[in-house]
Amino acid sequence: MLAIIEQGLILSLLSIGVFLAFRVVNLPDLTVDGSFALGAAIAVKALFEGISPIMAITMAAVGGALAGFITALIHRRFKVNVLLAGILVMTMLYSVNLRIMGGPNLPVPRVSGQQQAPSYESMSGGTLLDDLFADSKAADGPSAAAQKKTVANLFTGRLDGQDLSKISIVIIGALLLLSLFLRTDLGTSLRAFGCNPAGVTAFGISQTFLAITGLVIGNLMVGLSGGLFALYSGFSDVTLGQGMVVTGLASVILGEIIFGKVKFLYGLLAPVAGGVLYQALLSTAMRYGYRIGFLASDMKLLTALFVISVIGVRQLASSPRKQRFRAEVKRLWLNSRGSR
């Protein structure tokens, strides 16, 4: 359970990034898939270079922010649709990540006595896939002894609460800083831009500047999440970011279902709670799903179906026909109460 919370909290930073892009500045940014993997690649590579873990995740966050900056610049300067701009940067980052890691994946250099963080499978009690990949896992990546420059990982992987407290500090710090930022003049104009982009121009604020600020901060959170995720799970992979936009969106939607219209801390708690709940649901599905034929590889499909179904239900619920039906039911109910 602790591992689920830890992993959920790390991925909630990703959800916050998605929340900032999709909900606050209202720019559907697909860079996330690339910037998450970029953060992971930078963090692991930095450890290999002997850089401290704190510095490594800082660099990961900056890398993510840079990716967001490039997307926003392509979108605003070249008038490219933000979706296409995100796809272009995401595609570029695939090659960049391969360059950074020097290959498709890179394990976190381990120092002796350090444990690997538990995988999804071990968290959920193991699946049949464990047996299948048992041999290949053992041979995966260079050993710690083979690495010349190694520094201690930020995470111990011992599930004794130490990792959780470190992750919690990062999350609380990020939440406080972001909620403070969103209260400032710049933060308020960022929220204003999200609900009326043309309106901000009327007050002398550049839309380009706000789009860049929004995507930089969003992807900074995503890069940070990627970096922490790599250090926590013990590896970085070029495909790590695949489907992360959808994962982030699913978490945001789950959080919004939990919190409803509560906008405490500008709604930033929703993606955090949603991120943890999403991980809990995912590990439950992994644990019991295989009994009814689900594979680990089906999770992306299920996540996307979940997002589609929530959006679909919301759309149907807000249709005029549905509203008329509701009003009619309410009227009949009130009439029946009145007649008693």
Place this chain on the structure above:
Amino acid sequence: MVELQGVTVTYNKGMPNEQKALRDISLTVNEGEFVTIIGPNGAGKTTLLKVLLGEVSPLKGTYRIDGKLMNNRPPHHLARFIGRVYQDPNTGIFPSLSIKENLLIAAKKGFRTIRFSKLKKEGLDLLEGLGLGLEKRLGVLAGELSGGQKQSLAMIMAISSCPRLLLLDEHTAALDPRSAKSIMDLTMSINGEKGITVMMITHNMEFAGLYGRRLVEFHEGSLIKSEARSTQGLRSSVDRQVSSAVL
């Protein structure tokens, strides 16, 4: 104050669907003046507003405010001199922000930084002056207000940073008659008491006759009439136009 000299705007230049939206427009608007702009659809009224706001660059001609050339300046630069209110009340406000946050955004123009501004007394006074009780509901989301309240807030926001010029594009068209009347009274007081220059586009011939010290008429991209008149004179001029339109 505002000076347009030989401004020509052509959409889709060189294309089969090329359209001359403004033809050699020369217009001077003095400080503190209230200009009402009328004309049928496609006459070039909104294009004129877009030129003034920097959203459309003229193909030919010059555009100056206080003698300074404004051609090709980005819209957010020009916004420092100009306030605007459009037909849709939602375009002038930020619906998902509270009334207080809307006023904070409007309190100044230009670049924002990481600082915590407080609501100034001037902003609150303006809100109180509306007499709608909005000053007691500062935490309410602007999107939850009625159409008339939203448009009143939009007007207050447009003038709270003291622009040199206020552009109004059919700003009463989406309102019921009572709200429209109160918004027009507010417009008059902004012009009269604060001395802000107003340029108002309207299709409402009654308002065109009642409000404004100068009537400017556009037709097929050309300025066909610009007359500074007394209110009575304006009224009869507008009546003539209504009659000719009906006939």
